[in-house]
Amino acid sequence: AYLHGRLIAADLIALGITVDCLPVLDVRFAETHAIIGDRSFGADPDFVSRAALRQTDGLMDGGVLPVMKHIPGHGRARVDSHLDLPRVEASVEDLHAKDFRTFRMLASQIPIAMTAHIVYTALDAERPATTSPIVVRDIIRGE
Incomplete structure (x- = not known):
């Protein structure tokens, strides 16, 4: 994962690009x-976190x-979020135990994040995460 990040960085730097939407x-x-x-x-959230951290280091x-x-x-989405609005029906406990875990583990290492355009019904059944004050303010920034 580290080498992957370094190779991607080398290609991007050669093109004058200094930001990438990874990991x-x-x-x-x-x-x-x-x-x-x-x-x-x-x-496995722990493996995802370790590999992503190595890729981040390489970048x-x-x-x-x-x-x-x-x-x-975005892992529980059942439809392509580029074509439709996914709705995730998982409980808050399940989301915290697996889905959110990788982001919590790397939040102090990566200063920028892209939100998921998904409705998490247990958090805000009316708005996707990208436009939900509950998700952005309370979950992402608050936790």
Whole structure:
């Protein structure tokens, strides 16, 4: 993962690009849409966090600022968020135990995040995370 980050950074720096929307911190779940697929480091939040941190180190050592995504987690989405609005029905406890865990573990290491355009019904059934004060203010910034 470190080498992957360094190689990506070298290509981007050669083009004059100094920011990249990596790492993908989404935890993969069975029976969900393939939009995240192999962009995720896997189904284990601890492994995802470790691999993403190494990729982040590679990007930063190569002169590229990383942007973690898709906070607070895209892994449970059952539809492509580029085409439809996913609704995640997981409980708050399940979201905190797996989905949000990777972001909490790396929040102090990566200064910028891209939000997930997903409705988390247990948090805010009316708005996607990108426009939800509950998710952005209370969950992402507050926790």
